[in-house]
Amino acid sequence: GQQVMQIPQYQHVxxxxxxxxxxxxxxxxxNIQWYKQRPGGHPVFLIQLVKSGEVKxxxxxxxxFGEAKKNSSLHITATQTTDVGTYFCAxxxxxxxxxxxxxxxxxxxxxxxxx
Amino acid sequence: xAGVTQTxxxxxxxxxxxxxxxxxxxxxxxxxxxxxxxxGMGLRLIYYSASEGTTDKGEVPNGYNVSRLNKREFxxxxxxxxxxxxxxxxxxxxxVQGATYEQYFGPGTRLTVT
Numbered sequence: 001g002q003q004v005m006q007i008p009q010y011q012h013v014x015x016x017x018x019x020x021x022x023x024x025x026x027x028x029x030x031n032i033q034w035y036k037q038r039p040g041g042h043p044v045f046l047i048q049l050v051k052s053g054e055v056k057x058x059x060x061x062x063x064x065f066g067e068a069k070k071n072s073s074l075h076i077t078a079t080q081t082t083d084v085g086t087y088f089c090a091x092x093x094x095x096x097x098x099x100x101x102x103x104x105x106x107x108x109x110x111x112x113x114x115x
Numbered sequence: 116x117a118g119v120t121q122t123x124x125x126x127x128x129x130x131x132x133x134x135x136x137x138x139x140x141x142x143x144x145x146x147x148x149x150x151x152x153x154x155g156m157g158l159r160l161i162y163y164s165a166s167e168g169t170t171d172k173g174e175v176p177n178g179y180n181v182s183r184l185n186k187r188e189f190x191x192x193x194x195x196x197x198x199x200x201x202x203x204x205x206x207x208x209x210x211v212q213g214a215t216y217e218q219y220f221g222p223g224t225r226l227t228v229t
Binding site: 006009033041042043044045048088090093101102103104105106107108 | 148174218221
């Protein structure tokens, strides 16, 4: 079945350093979503990328979707303590009948920031 | 507008006990989902409901049943809890199934089975 792999699993950075997490799919994705989960919280939607090669920015966050639509990345510039949490990528999950149902999530990257 | 609500927040069960996790959304969404989250495993889809009156299995449905009671409510039942079901359970909803719509998650239920 479809797999979405995410690296690294953990990333320690000093506050002010940059951070990048990478997501790779075993199959071509129709779109990719990114979520953030604060410690003890629930996943919160950040953004969705749909087009091949798409790049979107949200303040210090830059999201990219690969040309082949099989990989994506999230880059945070100059991390702040508020960026602490786990970042997940997710692609549409397809059932045995070929229909899209829920999401297949990567295992997430835990961002730990040292002041 | 409460979004997605879940009850209970915490629960401890003994092996073999049963319980129902409740989920409700007030956003008039058609699709609802149940995920479980285990350390190092990310979120895995248990069951989903594309619309009122329909339910389908996800990636890890064994040991669970669901009911889409109405458009607002989607419950998850553990008939005979096992320690392997110790997890954090998240309910989510979206406007429609799949496609390009974001999912909204509830606060989660932290379940321990001893």
